[in-house]
Amino acid sequence: MLEASQYPTNLIVAVFQYCSVVMADHKNDNSLTNLKLCFIVLTCISEDQYANSMMHNLTFQVFLNKAHMRHRKVTSDRFSKPQPLAATLLDLLTEFIVTHLLKKFPMEHYLLCIGIIQRIIIYQKRCRIRLMYPWKSVWTAIISMLKFIMCQEQQLVKKMNIFNLLTKVINIFNLFITYGDTFLATTSCYDDLYYELNREEKIFSEIQAMALRYTLMETNEFKEDAFKVTSSLINILSIVKHFQIKIKEWLIAESLSTPTEEQIMKQIQSNYDLTLKLQDSLDTFERYSEQPHHLFFSSLVKDAVLDTRRIVHNDLIKLCSRNRLKCMTQ
16 A cells, blocks of 8 residues: 555645544543544634635545444544545545544534535535536435434433434435535436435434424523424425325325335426425534634633743752752762
8 A cells, every 4th residue: 555645635635635534532621622623623724715615626535534433443544535535535424424423412513514515515506516426325324323312312401401412313304405515426316315314314214203302392501502403304304205295195006005106206307396495594604713612722721821931830840959959969
């Protein structure tokens, strides 16, 4: 295998590679701080028009560090295939999503991660860029995240606002549903999307039931956010209901009980006659600003100053002790 230094590179490649190393290490608070810094940098990159243009037009082979996981094989070759940097960034974000589903759920980091995916899609929609990318890997990753959140709902809801993240994740699907014709590379991508939504219908129904439960609670601080979740699910549930009816009718007509994947896909391709609700503000986002909402860098600088003072203080004590000992021995 070629060494990393033998591959062509640029600054964005170096940032992606560093971020992949940081993402693989989440053992302590310092690691999470470094990871948050990485996500903020990636957020600013994904908001910049020029940087986005570079990522969608420059092709590189990038070394991405991947965490060891029991359910996947360890490969010695961790270089991505030559592809646009935007595709590598999506690989990086997908990797984070599937490797950080932990009981100590890093909510803030997931919000930043989903926000970056949203920004990339919005850029492609606005500029009508059709990136050749296996979007199914993104859909599968975020559906896995939804399943984890629902599985850990009772524990997570006591510590954080899971409804805000759920709305943002569901709106990623809504971006594909509403604007996919402007950036998806082929029409078959729509078929794959609708197939996945139907295949994973159970998780979306569970989310709706859970969110409705919280909207009906009299004393609930997340009532408004839970209502936003139910509103964001309207189109997804309409799609699922529409195709399930069509598939059921076809099965009855054909005297069949269980359809194959190919038969379901054929029914999806033949029954796009459904009306969906146009949802507002899907293609907008709030640009990152350190002030007034975030104090991350201020806190980071304070910690750095305190650490430096402590190190210098300890070094001075050691130096004084050595000098004192040296004087005593003379």
